[in-house]
Amino acid sequence: MRVSYKDIMKFEEKRPIELLFGTVIYNEGPTYQHQLVVQNVGRILDNYIYNNRGKCKMFNVGVNVFLCEDEYTLLCPDIVINCEESLVTELGINGAPDFVAEVTSPSTRGRDYKDKMYAYLRYGVREYWIIDLQKERVITYINGEPLMTYIYSFDDEIPVHIYGGKLKIKLIDCI
Numbered sequence: 001m002r003v004s005y006k007d008i009m010k011f012e013e014k015r016p017i018e019l020l021f022g023t024v025i026y027n028e029g030p031t032y033q034h035q036l037v038v039q040n041v042g043r044i045l046d047n048y049i050y051n052n053r054g055k056c057k058m059f060n061v062g063v064n065v066f067l068c069e070d071e072y073t074l075l076c077p078d079i080v081i082n083c084e085e086s087l088v089t090e091l092g093i094n095g096a097p098d099f100v101a102e103v104t105s106p107s108t109r110g111r112d113y114k115d116k117m118y119a120y121l122r123y124g125v126r127e128y129w130i131i132d133l134q135k136e137r138v139i140t141y142i143n144g145e146p147l148m149t150y151i152y153s154f155d156d157e158i159p160v161h162i163y164g165g166k167l168k169i170k171l172i173d174c175i
Contacts, residue, residue, distance in 0.1 A: 004071040016062065020115055022072040027108065033133055033175065034103050038078045040174035041101065041131070045081060045160070048167045056083040056098065064092025065100075067123040075116065078103045079129075081162065096124035098162050103131045117141065127162050131171065138171060 002022030011017065018025040030038070042060030049056050059080040067073050074092075081099035082088060100120050102112040112130050120128045121143050128141040142148040142161050152158045154172040159165035 002072055005066075005074050006071060008074070016076060018076055019072055019074040020111070020119060025111065027076075028105070030103075031105065034078075034105060037103050037131060037133065037171070037174050041169060041171075042079050044169055044174070045079065045099075045167070048160075048163065049081070054083075055085070056081050057085075057088070059093075065097060066092060066094045067096060067119055067125075073119065075119070077101065078131075083162075096120070096126075098125070099127045099129075099160070100125050101129035101131055104133055106134070109134070113139075121147065127160070129158075136171075 003019060003024050004022070005019060008017050008019060008024065013026070016027040018027065038060050042058055046058040049058060059082070060078065062076045063080055065075045065077060065080060067075065077100045079101035080093065080097045082093050082097040084095070087093050087095040102108070102116060104112050117128060117130070121141060124143065126143050130139040132138065136154045138152045138158055140150045140152070140158065140161070154175070155170065157168035157170055160167040160169065
């Protein structure tokens with residue numbers, strides 16, 4: 001049975017819930033390290049936007065992202081940068097943000113690498129990062145023709161491509 005956004009609004013669930021093509025995803029609470037990485041990477045991104053008087057907005061508190069026109073996909077990425085103000089409503093972002101990062105945990109690893117990656121890139125997210133805490137690496141996907149994929153260690157300076165690589169983040173500094 002496919003579940004819609006309207007259906008999950010009726011749930012009395014305490015855990016965060018996402019929808020991926022009508023399938024409900026129950027998420028566990030993030031670990032300390034997960035929260036630390038999300039907070040620190042988000043701060044670096046937000047400071048860069050602010051210091052450069054950018055028009056984009058960074059979200060790292062579980063903003064709803066409605067990727068497509070249907071009511072069967074609702075994701076809450078760990079970190080989001082959205083540069084198109086018209087996409088933002090009270091309920092979240094209606095459309096593909098410019099940048100999404102997911103921090104893996106044992107329960108989300110498969111979805112982050114497969115289903116979510118497919119959905120984000122299919123619906124137009126320009127840059128997608130998978131921050132893999134267990135393997136201490138970051139996989140970045142740059143949407144376009146051709147799709148570009150890069151693999152970095154936590155010690156590498158990782159360029160943020162939506163900013164032309166002018167901003168670089170070392171994950172080792174975020175843990």
